[in-house]
Amino acid sequence: MKTLRLIAALAASLLFTQPAAAADSYPSKPIRIIVPYQAGQGTDVAGRYLGEYLAKALGQAVIVENRPGAGGNIGASEAARAAPDGYTLLMGTNGTHVLNQYMYASTNFDPEKDFEPIMLVSSFPMVLLTTPASSYTSLADLRDAAKAKTDSVNVGMPSTTARLVFELLKQQGVSSLRGIPYKGSATATTDLMGGQVQIGIDTVSAARSFITGGKLRALAVTSLKESALLPGVKPVSAQGLPDFQVIAWNGLYAPKGTPPAVVQRLNAELTKILARPEVQQRLLELGHEPGGGTPGELAAFARSERLKWQPLIVQAGLKAE
Numbered sequence: 001m002k003t004l005r006l007i008a009a010l011a012a013s014l015l016f017t018q019p020a021a022a023a024d025s026y027p028s029k030p031i032r033i034i035v036p037y038q039a040g041q042g043t044d045v046a047g048r049y050l051g052e053y054l055a056k057a058l059g060q061a062v063i064v065e066n067r068p069g070a071g072g073n074i075g076a077s078e079a080a081r082a083a084p085d086g087y088t089l090l091m092g093t094n095g096t097h098v099l100n101q102y103m104y105a106s107t108n109f110d111p112e113k114d115f116e117p118i119m120l121v122s123s124f125p126m127v128l129l130t131t132p133a134s135s136y137t138s139l140a141d142l143r144d145a146a147k148a149k150t151d152s153v154n155v156g157m158p159s160t161t162a163r164l165v166f167e168l169l170k171q172q173g174v175s176s177l178r179g180i181p182y183k184g185s186a187t188a189t190t191d192l193m194g195g196q197v198q199i200g201i202d203t204v205s206a207a208r209s210f211i212t213g214g215k216l217r218a219l220a221v222t223s224l225k226e227s228a229l230l231p232g233v234k235p236v237s238a239q240g241l242p243d244f245q246v247i248a249w250n251g252l253y254a255p256k257g258t259p260p261a262v263v264q265r266l267n268a269e270l271t272k273i274l275a276r277p278e279v280q281q282r283l284l285e286l287g288h289e290p291g292g293g294t295p296g297e298l299a300a301f302a303r304s305e306r307l308k309w310q311p312l313i314v315q316a317g318l319k320a321e
Helices: 002-024 042-058 070-081 094-103 139-148 160-171 185-194 204-212 260-274 277-285 295-316
Strands: 031-035 062-066 088-093 115-130 153-157 177-181 199-203 217-221 247-255 289-292
Touching: 031 042, 031 070, 042 062, 042 088, 042 115, 042 204, 042 247, 042 260, 042 277, 070 088, 070 094, 070 160, 070 247, 088 094, 088 115, 094 160, 094 247, 094 295, 115 160, 115 204, 115 260, 115 295, 139 153, 139 217, 153 160, 153 185, 160 177, 160 199, 160 295, 185 199, 185 204, 199 204, 204 217, 247 260, 247 289, 260 277, 260 289, 260 295, 277 289
Parallel strands: 031 062, 031 088, 153 177, 153 199
Antiparallel strands: 088 247, 115 199, 115 217, 115 247, 115 289
């Protein structure tokens, strides 16, 4: 009996020390970050930039893989099914972790039960766009055109968040708009500049270079107040729709069951990275407000976002197309 107890104690000791040992050796091979959107979109830009710093901090390659489709659900579900060992991560968003569960019949993952939150990476408003040659110079112009010409104003929507902005505009009086869904920013921007759609709704990060380069014109941002990311561009709330606000965000997640020590290691490294002045400045240049905080704070924030948007989405009957 004494021998059996010794064996049982040794087995238990090994069971509890193995995760710690695994965390101590983490990482011992390249890390994959799944971005569930097209290359060049806001989430992709942030993921690739921070991935370079994370690779240096961890001493291993960080590979960003784009898995676009179904509003981010394809990439997110792939990440949810990955081994919970810290070697597959997800750049989740307010789309994958808040909006999609109410807009899709099935996402093939649960944003809370299937993931371990690591950190809020960044946040940013959306921006309404058109071309420099367009007659639309403000939200008022768009509202007038939408009222005068039924279904004549096509609006490109490359993400779930863009769809939410579009539906809120219609709900608050900018009616007679025709939404055109896209799988990502690249194709939506190409069609906007080519005249296939007259208006685009996208993240500041994806659109910023086109705006500063004079290829696109910003009509409004969806932050409650003017954003430092696009100075001089009035918010929707200051153009006739008070209290209008939609903020997009990115958060780093791991599959559920990833060892807490690995999650804490990643959080600690990202905290140091985001505290660097040059990183903060570059993120702002890319159209992102730097994030931060603990895994628990990201979980609480995402939960509050779900409570905020779920009633509105259900009331408006918003469904993914």
